[in-house]
Amino acid sequence: METRLFINGRYEEAHGGRRFADIEPGTEAALAEIADAGADDIDRAVAAARAAADHGPWPRMSAEARGKILNRLADEIEKRARDLGLLEARDVGKPVSECVNHDIARAARNIRFFAAQAETWTQEASFGAAKFLGADLRLVNVTARAPLGVGAIIIPWNSPLMLGTWNLGPCLAAGNCCVLKPSELAPLTSIALGEIANAAGLPAGVLNIVPGQGAAGAALVGHPGVDGVAFTGGVATGRRVMAAAAESLKRVTLELGGKSPNLVFADAGLKRAAAGVARSIFRSQGQSCVAGSRLLVERKIAGDFIPLLLDEIGRLKIGDPLDDQTEYGPLISAAHRERVDGFVREARAAGAEILGEPRRDLPERGFYYPPVVLDRVAPDSHAVCEEIFGPVLTVERFDGEDEAIAMANAGRYGLAAYLWTGSAERALRVGERIKTGMVWVNSFFLRDLRTPFGGARQSGLGRQGGRYSLEFWTEPKLICMTYPEDDANG
């Protein structure tokens, strides 16, 4: 297991040999001691990326040639899928089946998808006419897309390899070089990407990886050698990233948190909706930006729907994340478990009720926290308004579409919404009025990688996916060519 920084194609210790402990959520024991990048290490990593961007072959290669290397990188991820999945499961606490079958598979797909996308991305040219220095000229305006240069990518701990490659894919496919900063809570699969990149033949300096805690993120965003920043994380940190990037006028895309509502209408298939709602919030123990953490249920069917939902929750297989049968593992850390429990304690003190039989079959060791459904919550309470990023679902009831929409639009987030209804017309009518970046109808988080992923309001800035990502990682560039209207030799 590699634990060092990856700079200019080589693994290296952090300056002064600094290290921090990486704790395994399923055992509460130290899993590894990780090299801790400081500002001096960030300087080295950015210098390597800068040199590769300004003088190396990567930006000047054809998209096809880059695509060959990126596809090899995806092959190498696939070859190691089981090992990477196990590593992710140990580091994040996420069930290994979810890691292998979803996250690692998606990591390879992210890379392949953007390699192909860059290869098929055509750019524009237009004819024009102008008079210049007394001559009649024809113009050809070529609008090309040049790589931005050096990208900084900061990712959270909940799905490191999936989210890392979701950003790396377009950044690299568009011809940029980059510095990847994983979360200190789960850096291991990101660090492993260095060896994978070398095996795939990625030129040295194109990808640099700097785990660190405390100072690395801010040093990276503020670094003058960085041209663009893709940050995925919480709203408060997102604000700081944007403020720091403003100092040097860097381009920024922010994928932030959410408090996404599940709207269950009376005309929905209730059993399917119950399974979907349970999955949307309790998958990854609620530690997902798109978690459907608010249930808004039509009052007249709430009494039928809630028992179906509780039945789904009662059947979740809670256990060791390394067991292939497990569906629900521990939270990322003791501190996070305490934070999640703080929301529940506060809500209960204010009169909220926990629905259903509490799950008592939690393993003794590990940062486990049971799935919780909170009823009788005040609409302005923290439990309803704040992103908990844990396995807590709040329940509110509505009468009719207008009230449902008003409730869904309350609050500051706008990442996703889930509509459960048997009426396509209702889905369109409500979907149009909900202020979120994404709306799923009778499903949860199905992805077509060409479509825009991202949040409205305080859930983010910019979109990722398909051409949206490639546009972010490139600079539009006009080259205006001229030729005389008349054939001077004719």
Ligand code: NDP
């Ligand atoms: P944080 O907001 O705590 O971000 C932590 C990361 O940011 C660390 O890598 C840290 O590195 C870095 N950082 C801290 N301060 C700064 C700064 N001033 N400038 C630059 N970087 C900085 O998020 P978490 O990792 O805890 O992730 C959880 C959050 O991520 C949730 O809110 C969740 O909703 C969101 N998320 C959003 C997704 C989306 O696609 N919308 C997907 C997944 C998660 P260092 O300590 O070294 O500075």
